[in-house]
Amino acid sequence: MRVFRYVLKRLAYLVPVLFGVTVLAFIISHAIPGDPAAMIAGPKASREAIEQIRISHGLDRPLVVQYLSFAGGLLRGDLGVSIRNHRPVTADLADFFPATLELTLASMTLCLLVGIPLGIIAALRRNRITDHLIRVFSVFGVSMPVFWLGLMLLFVFYRNLGWLPGSGRIDAVLTPPAQVTGLYLIDSLLEGNLPLFANALWHIILPAFCLSYVYLAIITRVVRSSMIAVLGQEFITTARAYGISEAVIVLKHAFKNSLIPTVTITGLSLGELMGGAILTETIFAWPGMGKYVVDSVNALDFPAIMGFTLVVATVYVAMNLVVDVLYALLNPRIRY
Amino acid sequence: MRKTLFSLLTCMLLFVGPALAENQETLVVGVSSDIHTLDPGVSSDNYDWRQIYPCYDRLVKYKVINGEGSTEVEPQAAESWSVSADGTIWTFTIRQGISFADGTPLDAAAVKFSFDRTLKIGKGPADNIGAIASMQVLEPYTLKITLKNAYGPFLQTLATDGASIINPKVLQHEKDGDLAQAWLAENTDGSGPFVLTEWTRGQRAVLEAKADYWGGAPKIKKTIVRFMSESADRRMALERGDIDIAENILVDQIPALEQNPDIAVKRYPSQLVEYVYINCQKPALSDKRVRQALNYAVDYQGIIDHVLQGNGVQMRGPVPKGMWGHKEDVYQYRRDVDKAKALLKQAGAEGLSLTLIYSDRRAAWEQIATVMQSNFRDIGVDLKLELMANPTLRDRVDKGDFELCLGAWSPDFADPYMFMNFWFESDKWGLPGNRSFYKNEQVDTLVKKAAVSSDQAERVTLYHQAQDIIMEDAPYIFLYQVQTIVPMRKNVQGYVYNPMLESMYNFEAISK
Numbered sequence: 001m002r003v004f005r006y007v008l009k010r011l012a013y014l015v016p017v018l019f020g021v022t023v024l025a026f027i028i029s030h031a032i033p034g035d036p037a038a039m040i041a042g043p044k045a046s047r048e049a050i051e052q053i054r055i056s057h058g059l060d061r062p063l064v065v066q067y068l069s070f071a072g073g074l075l076r077g078d079l080g081v082s083i084r085n086h087r088p089v090t091a092d093l094a095d096f097f098p099a100t101l102e103l104t105l106a107s108m109t110l111c112l113l114v115g116i117p118l119g120i121i122a123a124l125r126r127n128r129i130t131d132h133l134i135r136v137f138s139v140f141g142v143s144m145p146v147f148w149l150g151l152m153l154l155f156v157f158y159r160n161l162g163w164l165p166g167s168g169r170i171d172a173v174l175t176p177p178a179q180v181t182g183l184y185l186i187d188s189l190l191e192g193n194l195p196l197f198a199n200a201l202w203h204i205i206l207p208a209f210c211l212s213y214v215y216l217a218i219i220t221r222v223v224r225s226s227m228i229a230v231l232g233q234e235f236i237t238t239a240r241a242y243g244i245s246e247a248v249i250v251l252k253h254a255f256k257n258s259l260i261p262t263v264t265i266t267g268l269s270l271g272e273l274m275g276g277a278i279l280t281e282t283i284f285a286w287p288g289m290g291k292y293v294v295d296s297v298n299a300l301d302f303p304a305i306m307g308f309t310l311v312v313a314t315v316y317v318a319m320n321l322v323v324d325v326l327y328a329l330l331n332p333r334i335r336y
Numbered sequence: 337m338r339k340t341l342f343s344l345l346t347c348m349l350l351f352v353g354p355a356l357a358e359n360q361e362t363l364v365v366g367v368s369s370d371i372h373t374l375d376p377g378v379s380s381d382n383y384d385w386r387q388i389y390p391c392y393d394r395l396v397k398y399k400v401i402n403g404e405g406s407t408e409v410e411p412q413a414a415e416s417w418s419v420s421a422d423g424t425i426w427t428f429t430i431r432q433g434i435s436f437a438d439g440t441p442l443d444a445a446a447v448k449f450s451f452d453r454t455l456k457i458g459k460g461p462a463d464n465i466g467a468i469a470s471m472q473v474l475e476p477y478t479l480k481i482t483l484k485n486a487y488g489p490f491l492q493t494l495a496t497d498g499a500s501i502i503n504p505k506v507l508q509h510e511k512d513g514d515l516a517q518a519w520l521a522e523n524t525d526g527s528g529p530f531v532l533t534e535w536t537r538g539q540r541a542v543l544e545a546k547a548d549y550w551g552g553a554p555k556i557k558k559t560i561v562r563f564m565s566e567s568a569d570r571r572m573a574l575e576r577g578d579i580d581i582a583e584n585i586l587v588d589q590i591p592a593l594e595q596n597p598d599i600a601v602k603r604y605p606s607q608l609v610e611y612v613y614i615n616c617q618k619p620a621l622s623d624k625r626v627r628q629a630l631n632y633a634v635d636y637q638g639i640i641d642h643v644l645q646g647n648g649v650q651m652r653g654p655v656p657k658g659m660w661g662h663k664e665d666v667y668q669y670r671r672d673v674d675k676a677k678a679l680l681k682q683a684g685a686e687g688l689s690l691t692l693i694y695s696d697r698r699a700a701w702e703q704i705a706t707v708m709q710s711n712f713r714d715i716g717v718d719l720k721l722e723l724m725a726n727p728t729l730r731d732r733v734d735k736g737d738f739e740l741c742l743g744a745w746s747p748d749f750a751d752p753y754m755f756m757n758f759w760f761e762s763d764k765w766g767l768p769g770n771r772s773f774y775k776n777e778q779v780d781t782l783v784k785k786a787a788v789s790s791d792q793a794e795r796v797t798l799y800h801q802a803q804d805i806i807m808e809d810a811p812y813i814f815l816y817q818v819q820t821i822v823p824m825r826k827n828v829q830g831y832v833y834n835p836m837l838e839s840m841y842n843f844e845a846i847s848k
Binding site for chain 1: 578758
C-alpha cells in the first residue's frame, strides 16, 4: 500500500518535470538562429512565399502565444503539426517510435543476457585469464566510438562475409507487417509470418549489438564488482559452511544481493539507449526517431523537435521511477 | 535441445536467403533522403520530386537525344502549342486519350485545375509558374494561358515538377478547404507511368508501373526506393547487389567501386555549381578591386583536382556550360598571386582580415574552406573560417550578416534566367538569389529586359552583355560545376541522366 502511494506521489512529480522540459526545449529550439519558414519554402523561394508560410504556420505570432498554443494542444494529447511534412507530430512519432523502441529493447535484452553472465563469470574467475579476457572485451566496449564500431561490423559481417544484412528493419523487397504494436518482431509473429519474423530478427542483430556494446560493457563491470563484494561477505561463507551447493550460492544468494546496482544501471541505460540511438540508427539505416529528429533539427521543425524531446524525457523519467520502485521491492530496508 | 536450436538456425538462414534485388522486374534504388511530401503543388525538394515526377504527366518534357538528356523540351501531354507575337498568350492543344487511374480524362480543364491549385497554394512551386495571369478552357482539349507579361522561360517551367497535372477528382479528398493537400502529401493521383503504392516512412517507397500507360508500359514492373542515409551503407548494399543504383556516394568511395567488375560508375556534367558569395555591401568588399583580388587568389584547378578528385569543371561566367546563354569566351579568373597583391595595394586594402562562413551541407566544403584560407594567406588576406548549421547560415545570408559564404545552386528549369536574374537582380537580395547583395543598374536593366523577351537570340545577347560587366565587378567567386557520379549494377540498362532532373530518374525506360 505504501509502495502504491509512493508511486502515485512520484507520478505527480512527473508533471512539473515534464512541464519544465517543454519550456526549456521550447526556449532552446527557438534560440537557434534560423527561419523555419525559409527552410520550408525551399532554397530559392521569394519573400512573399516565405511570408505566407510564416503566417499560415503561425510563426509570426509572439513566442509566448506559440508556447501557450503548444502547451494547450499538449493537454489534449496533440503535439502539433510538423512544419516540414504537415502531418501531426503524433502520427510521425507513431511511425518512428516503435522502431527505436524495438531496437532499444533488443539491445537491452542483449545487455542483460550477455552482460550479467559475463559479469558473474568474471567475478568467479577473478584475476584469472577469463577475467582478463572479459575485461578486455568491456574496455573495448566503453572506449570504441559507436560510429566506428558500426562501420566495422557492417564491413565484416555484411560486406565481406555476407552473414548478416546491413541496413533497414527487413529486406527492401519485403512488405512490412500490418501495424499492431509497430514492433516487427511481434507484428510478424501475430501475422503468423515466420519468414518475415526471421528476416526482422536477422536485421536487428548488428544494430542491437552496436547500440548495446557500451552498456553491455558497463553492466558486465558493475555485476562483476558487486558480485565480488557480496561473495566476500560473511553470510556466503556461512552458506558454504552449511554445504549448500556453489551454484545455489552464486545464483540465489550472491546474485540476488548484487542486483540493486544492476537494476540502477539497467534502468538508466534504457533511457540513454533510446536517446543515444541516433548514431546507430544512422549507420544501419534504421528508421527510428534518431533519423527523424536529426532531419527535424536540420529543417528547424520545432513541433517535431519538441515531440521527440518530450518522448525521450518521458521514457527517461519513467525509467527512473521504475528503478526506484524496484529498489524498494528488492531491498525492504529502503524507506520512502 | 541443441539439435532443435541448430535446426531453427538453419531454417532462419534459409528464410533469409541471398540478395533479392536480382529480381529482374524490380529496380531498387538506394537514396540518401526520405520523402517529405508528395504534393507537386507544395514540394520544392528534389528528393520528393524523385517519387512525384514519374507519377504525373506534364504538358512538356525534356527531350532525350541519342540516349542523353537535354535541356530542350518536347510535347508530352500537350500535342502542340502556339504563342502570340507579343509572347503573352499561349494556346495548348492537349493530346486526347490520356486518362487518370479512375478513368477521368486528362483535358484542358484538368490542366487548368492543376495550375490554379498550385498558384492558390502559393508555395515554392507557384513561384515557378508564377508568370500565369489567367487560363481559359477554349475547347475540351484546348487551353489558353495568358501571362502577366512575356516571359522567356515559360515553356521550360511547364516541365518542372510543380507543373504536374493532377486529377481534378482529387478534390473529393479535400478537408477544410485544403485543396486535398493532406491527402496528396501521402498519395499520388496522376496519369504518369507509375503509381505510388506504399510509403513506409524511413524505409522505402514503392512505385508500381502502369501496364496501360499511354506512352507505353515501363520495362520494369516495380521500383523500390530505399532510404539509407549513410553513403557507406549505400555503397556496401550496391556491392552486395541489394540495390541496383546508389545515389550520392562520397567521392572518396568511388575509386573502390570502380574496381568492382559488377559495377558501372557513370559521370555526367551537371548544372549544379558551387561558388562563394562576396557580400558587396560590406565596406571592405565594396571596392571591386578587392573582389577581383579574391578571385585571383583562389587555386581553382587545385580544388578540382585534389578536393573533388577531378569530378568538376571550373566555371566560366555565371551561366554553366551546357545551358544556353553560357558565354564561352567570358573573362575567367585564374590563380595569379602577384596580380591579386597589386590590386589589393591599389585599393589600399592590404592586411585585410575576412571571415568565410559555411555549413556541412556539402561534404567538400570543409576542405575547400581550408584551401581558400591558405590561398588567401598568399595574398596577405587573413581568412577566418566559421562552420555553422545550415538553417543558421541561411538566416545570416538572408540578413546579409556575412562577408564571404560558400554556396551551391542548381536551376529548377533550363533557362539562364535561373542564374542571371536570380543572382544579379537587385530586388532579389538575400535568400531569393542575389546572395552577394550586388547592385549594378546596367546589369539590372539588361537581365530584366532579357526576362520578358521571348526572342531567344535577343536574350542571349542581353545576357552576354551582362556577363561581361559581372565578371569585371566580381560579386562572386565562381568555383566549379559539379560532375554527378551515378554508380549502378552493370545490368541496369536505359538510365538517362538529365541535369535538369537532379535526383529524378527515368524509371519508365530503365530495365535490367
